Amino acid sequence: MPQIKINSVQHNIDADPQMPLLWAIRDLVGLTGTKFGCGVGACGACTVHLDGQAVRSCLTTLADARGHEIVTIEGLGAGGLRPVQRAWQANNVPQCGYCQPGQIMQAAALLKQTPKPTDQQIVDAMSGNICRCGTYQRIRQAIKSAAEGV
Amino acid sequence: MTGIANLSRRQLLKSLGLGSGLVLGMHVGVRGLPFAEAAEMAAGQFQPNVFLSIDETGLVTIVASRAEMGTGIKTDLPLVLAEELEADWNRVKIVQAQGDPKYGDQNTDGSRSTWQFFGPMRMAGATARQMLETAASQIWQVPVNECRAQNGFVVHASSGRKLAFGALAALAATMPAPTVVRLKDRADWRYIGKPHPIVDLDDIVHGRAIYGIDVVVPGMKYASIERCPVYGGEVKSFDGKAALTVAGVERVVEIPATPMPSGFKPLGGVAVIANNTWSAQQGRQRLKIEWDYGPNAGYDSTAYRAELEATARQPGKVVRNEGNFDGALAGAAKLVSADYFVPTLAHAQMEVPNAVAHWVANSCEIWAPTRNPAQVRQTVAQVVGVNEADITINMTLLGGGFGRKSKPDYVAEAALLSRMAGVPIKVTWTREDDIEHDYYHAVCAQHLEAVLDHDGHATAWLHRTVFPAIEATFQPDVVYGSGGELGQGVVDMPYDIPNVRCENGAAANHVRIGWYRSVYNIPHAFAVCSFADELAAAAGKDPIEFLRELLGAPRALDLKALGILVDYPNYGVGQLAPKIAGDYPIDTGRLRGVVDLVAANSNWGEKLPPRQGRGIAVHRSFLSYVAVVAHVAVGNDGEVTIPRLDMAIDCGLVVNPDRVRAQLEGAAIMAIGNTLYSNITFKEGRAEQSNYTDYLVARTDITPQTHVYFVENDHPPGGVGEPGVPPTGPAICNAIYAATGKRIRALPVDPQLLKA
DSSP: OOEEEETTEEEEOOSOTTSBHHHIIIIIIOOOSSOOSOSSSSSOTTEEEETTEEEETTTOBHHHHTTSEEEOHHHHTTTSOOHHHHHHHHTTOOSSOTTHHHHHHHHHHHHHHOSSOOHHHHHHHHTTOOOTTOOHHHHHHHHHHHHTTO | OOSEEEOTTOGGGGGGTOOSSEEEEEOOTTTTOHHHHHTTOOTTOOOOOEEEEEOTTOOEEEEEOSOOSSSSHHHHHHHHHHHHHTOOGGGEEEEEOOBOGGGOOOOOOTTOHHHHHHHHHHHHHHHHHHHHHHHHHHHHTSOGGGEEEETTEEEETTTTEEEEHHHHHHHHTTSOOOSSOOOOOGGGOSSTTSOOOOTTHHHHHHTOOOBGGGOOOTTOEEEEEEOOSSTTOEEEEEEOHHHHTSTTEEEEEEEOOOOSSOTTSOOOEEEEEESSHHHHHHHHHTOEEEEEOGGGTTOOHHHHHHHHHHHHTSOOEEEEEESOHHHHHHTOSEEEEEEEEEOBBOOOOSSOSEEEEEEETTEEEEEEOOSOHHHHHHHHHHHHTOOGGGEEEEEOBOSOOTTGGGOOHHHHHHHHHHHHHSSOEEEEOOHHHHHHTOOBBOOEEEEEEEEEOTTSOEEEEEEEEEOOOGGGGTSTTOOSOOHHHHTTTTTTOOOOOSEEEEEEEOOOOOSOBOOOTTTTHHHHHHHHHHHHHHHHHHHTOOHHHHHHHHHOSOOBOOGGGGTBOSOOOGGGHHHHOTTTGGGOOOBHHHHHHHHHHHHHHTTTTOOOOTTEEEEEEEEEETTEEEEEEEEEEEOTTOOEEEEEEEEEEEOSSOSOHHHHHHHHHHHHHHHHHHHHTOOBOEETTEESOOSTTTSOOOOGGGOOEEEEEEOOOSOOOOOOTTTTHHHHHHHHHHHHHHHHSOOOOBSSOOGGGGOO
């Protein structure tokens, strides 16, 4: 039975080790902030952190996740909103909001690794995350303002 | 009787989640004119559909009855009410309505929520404000006209006294609603016209916002459905034994197919029910199904395109005839013609179709991301065979809509399965299900011709459009477009050209089609705005100068003089709000206004490096006017990038300018995807694309720096969600021409054609 730490809480998940982490998080653990978008790692809606790295939870199996620290959108701001989340609010990024947890998790991982990203680094890091509402311009602004500590 | 009633003592309010204190219900009707019609409304017929309450603590609760799919309407309509109420926005709570007939028209469609409900929401707020002012005047024993509501209080200026709304609510609750209501002066507005964050912002950045896919009901099971890959096909036989061996899978059941045209009803197929989503999907992969593919099994979109294009080269049904096109053709100094093609597109909204249904005895409770709960209710009642009154619909947030969630087939699937299984069922489509079984945006082929005189003025215009009509999804044997479809950029063509003929060619339909953000304006604006640019080039004129010439003198078009031979619904304003319909003519002055505004702000005419260019397009849709200048750069490999977009909008009165900007920024991204990437094709009746890996949409790398400009005026509000899409595509293609000299007449843009 895979033991996985999600948002600092240890979970014993009674499921097929090949089950994608996404569905375990949503259906078995009951955290719905992580979204299903494509199931093939092509849209980024399901992005979570695995030991601080942004990963697609639809392609990460429970077996892959075993023994690692997983953080979801619910855990990201648990101790108070992160700068990236505040920047999302200040720039009024979301429209429908559905993809935004994945966008925020991706951006948070980028800023952790590269605190002052260039425009090109932002584009490279964020091109795997689709937003059909088309909020990309504000996402970029928000990442920049978070990086600048605005 | 007034259209607003004090409901403070009525029991029904408890069910609405409204508090005690002053509670108002108001009928705004589908016509959106509460007071003009209120006089005709007899006692007892009163059915309130806007609700607000003010409790003893001063908390104002407003029921948001429309669907929130990302436009901000759940924030913006309550904001209008709060403005007139003189509420303190920080003390306003917004409650999402259920889908219920008591709220009137909840079909959140056609970019119309603001223009349809702006007036009624003001009236509701002003009515409550006057009741609070009257209550204060009674307490203070002063004339009511000395009492003024201000930001959550009523103030008596000369004595300096003030009372909070909460202290007045109980007394106000004993009064009849006033019959004459005074609206605030525009100069006194504090909220309308200023940017406001959406009310769900905090929940979204915390991952707490609840979409349909996030709903959990105790005891719920999860279903995944295999559907016939060809539209109109059905199950011949199936074997679910292997599926049942997957851990977590509990049942395999068949959903009967709906005969074509299937309308809003489910396609049918085989459902696997499990105790989690993934197990249901795994079980589904082990189904053995033999299909009868039906009459569309031979459908091939390449051959179909050739058919449509051939039809567009033949005379069609005349739908507008003004002047004498053939006569003008005879004396032509120069004839220009071009053919345009826009392929089938998919919505690909981020949240896949999904719904939860729970049957108890003969009642069904539903949770779904839907834009049209009335249609959900009707469809579920028909499909499952129960009374509409026994269906409860909870409207969640929508993870994108763009038209897909107007169609409740996926909700009916959940209702059917819950009925069969006897437990709550959540149906979740996969992305492949979504792309392969969409209500697609219709393919369209067009042929245009125009005559230029010796001075390069356009004197005649022919526009032929050929597309399967959306009605073909609902009725058999439909081959021509509706007035509404032809009124999206064909018969409403606004140019000042004396001889105009528009024609519609017949097209049979082979896939499920439906509304997609801005609908037939996408192909029609692409053709019309591209062709205007082609004419400018043929006339040797600057495209903006030529556009100004085409638009002619500022005027409201006389629709009767245009020779339109089909119904022209003008985006439903005549049907939904006949008494204000006259406020929304086709106004060439407003088209000219957005052209001038964008021209002044986009560095138009400034020299650019080689293989870069600017293009312009202007289009009216959904009662608003948008002009776009695109600046593109085309690489030697033919790759198009878009460094900058300038967009000017005249949507009349703006409630929340930040959300209007957001809608235009987003419309630009969607239009870029439509123009550069997205393409659904069919072989042997099946969609050849299935996920974001092969159905391409715009990503952040193609995102331009987008600037939005507003024309400020006193016109009533128009639509905002859709009008940014239609002109953006042709502006990009016209810019590609300016950069390379090559015309884009078929979408998506083929970079091979643009290599240096």
